[in-house]
Amino acid sequence: MRLFPAYTGATAADTQSGDTLITLKKSTNCFKRYKSIGMSQQLLLTKVGGVIPLSQLPNDSQSEAIQVESTSECGTKRVTVKKGGEGDKELWIEIWDAKQHAGLTQAVKISDVCAKVYNDVVFGGISWSKDMSQVVFIGEIPPPKTYKNPWDLPQEEAKDKEEESKDTEEHWLETKFEHQEEFGELLVGKKSAGIFVYNLKENKVKRMYGIPKDVWPQYPCFDEHSQGLVFSGVNQPFKRLGLIYCLNR
Numbered sequence: 308m309r310l311f312p313a314y315t316g317a318t319a320a321d322t323q324s325g326d327t328l329i330t331l332k333k334s335t336n337c338f339k340r341y342k343s344i345g346m347s348q349q350l351l352l353t354k355v356g357g358v359i360p361l362s363q364l365p366n367d368s369q370s371e372a373i374q375v376e377s378t379s380e381c382g383t384k385r386v387t388v389k390k391g392g393e394g395d396k397e398l399w400i401e402i403w404d405a406k407q408h409a410g411l412t413q414a415v416k417i418s419d420v421c422a423k424v425y426n427d428v429v430f431g432g433i434s435w436s437k438d439m440s441q442v443v444f445i446g447e448i449p450p451p452k453t454y455k456n457p458w459d460l461p462q463e464e465a466k467d468k469e470e471e472s473k474d475t476e477e478h479w480l481e482t483k484f485e486h487q488e489e490f491g492e493l494l495v496g497k498k499s500a501g502i503f504v505y506n507l508k509e510n511k512v513k514r515m516y517g518i519p520k521d522v523w524p525q526y527p528c529f530d531e532h533s534q535g536l537v538f539s540g541v542n543q544p545f546k547r548l549g550l551i552y553c554l555n556r
Contacts (some may be wrong), residue, residue: 312410377433423447431526
């Protein structure tokens with residue numbers, strides 16, 4: 308369901324040059340979060356009667372909750388990753404559009420699929436596809452939701468095509484209590500990196516599988532046809548060394 312911002316007010320202030328700075332205030336009700344999202348956009352009304360937008364995209368009034376954001380090359384779309392929900396424990400992706408009711412147009416919770424979105428010099432940030440229909444990024448793979456007991460009897464489960472494409476690795480109960488190393492150095496808190504793709508048309512985020520377990524992906528991007536992914540990776544089959552200083556030795 309797409310969101311349509313509504314105008315809630317405006318202010319005007321004179322500048323030293325004699326022009327007028329107009330600030331438009333908007334609001335969108337995100338029913339998935341039962342929350343009102345405020346935003347503002349500034350326009351410059353010149354002395355000769357012209358109107359100059361100072362930015363194509365409105366500013367988010369809740370900028371303190373933003374973790375990562377990226378604007379498309381043409382400047383008409385912005386993807387924002389922010390905390391939200393009860394106690395700010397959930398992770399949400401938002402799409403802001405400069406066209407058609409400029410503002411927040413869609414949002415989806417990604418906490419169940421991705422625990423954290425990386426944005427650093429080692430793993431890179433958010434990358435847009437050429438047709439602006441998808442974005443790709445490196446994120447933290449969340450711990451398994453369920454663990455198997457060795458004494459449980461095997462059960463046959465019907466799988467659809469989407470499930471077949473997912474990781475079929477079994478997670479046993481004893482692995483739940485094993486220590487998992489962090490990447491260390493300036494990457495404290497980051498333990499398991501994976502590639503995630505957000506489809507703007509479907510408003511869904513999915514993890515990409517098929518990467519070897521001892522390879523940590525970096526700087527993913529789309530090909531020129533917006534169909535395939537290209538990325539680099541670091542192979543660490545034994546010990547998880549630091550990815551910043553240790554690789555320079």
